[in-house]
Amino acid sequence: MSGEHSRSLSPFHRDPSPPSPEPPDDLVLTLDDETEDLLDSQAELVLVGRVLESKSYRQQAVTDALVFAWNLIREIQITPMAHHQFIFQFNHLLDVQNVLDGGPWAVTANLLILEPWNTTDRWDFTHVDFWVHFKGIPPELLHLELGFQLRKKLGSPKSVMLIQGSRASSPQAFLRCRISMDIRKPLKDTL
Known part of the structure; x- marks a missing residue:
């Protein structure tokens, strides 16, 4: 044309x-x-x-x-x-x-x-938002502020949630963070 x-x-x-x-x-x-x-x-x-x-x-x-x-x-x-x-x-x-x-x-x-x-x-x-779960945290440290600090170590932080409840009659508590991560970098399995 x-x-x-x-x-x-x-x-x-x-x-x-x-x-x-x-x-x-x-x-x-x-x-x-x-x-x-x-x-x-x-x-x-x-x-x-x-x-x-x-x-x-x-x-x-x-x-x-x-x-x-x-x-x-x-x-x-x-x-x-x-x-x-x-x-x-x-x-x-x-x-x-x-x-x-x-x-x-x-x-x-x-x-x-x-x-x-x-x-x-x-x-x-190059960046994708992932939900990351932080489990095995001692109950006395399980606070949103810790989630804010942990998520910065992995990527650009978006949000943090404190999840508490039970599954299959077993108590559960963990931090759930939304993090924008650079997919060109290897994932960390421990902090």
């Missing part, structure tokens, strides 16, 4: 300055101007996702599994892009918030990293 051009989106480019070499073609997403303008105008209703493939999966599994798991209020449009990336266009802000708060999500045992649409058209797909 005459006069039409597209913008390349690199999901791995972090900082627009200083200039870096162009990413390989297999890591570049291309959107036409009309699609990009639509997504920019509805930015708060759009998430961009990338499936970290460790097992093979079908693209249809992304739609089938996630729509069922997310239990959305309104319909969603899922657009597959190149290299395990997808655009999720929601029709209700509450759906977006529930999906972000309910994660992490997986597609056939492959981690799905979600990031909000942004007008810079850059996503690094």
Whole structure:
């Protein structure tokens, strides 16, 4: 089409300055101007996702599994892009918030990293919010303040909960923390 051009989106480019070499073609997403303008105008209703493939999966599994798991209020449009990336266009802000708060999500045992649409058209797909349980803490130390301190050791803290109750007639108490973790770093199994 005459006069039409597209913008390349690199999901791995972090900082627009200083200039870096162009990413390989297999890591570049291309959107036409009309699609990009639509997504920019509805930015708060759009998430961009990338499936970290460790097992093979079908693209249809992304739609089938996630729509069922997310239990959305309104319909969603899922657009597959190149290299395990997808655009999720929601029709209700509450759906977006529930999906972000309910994660992490997986597609056939492959981690799905979600990031909000942004007008810079850059996503690094390096951080995921995880729920971390801290168990085996002596009862006298089991306070929210300890949770605030522990979560900072693992990543960027989001929230902390003190869970107390019983399961199978056995008392339980632990800290549950929501932490944004850099998936490029190895997980810690002890602190």
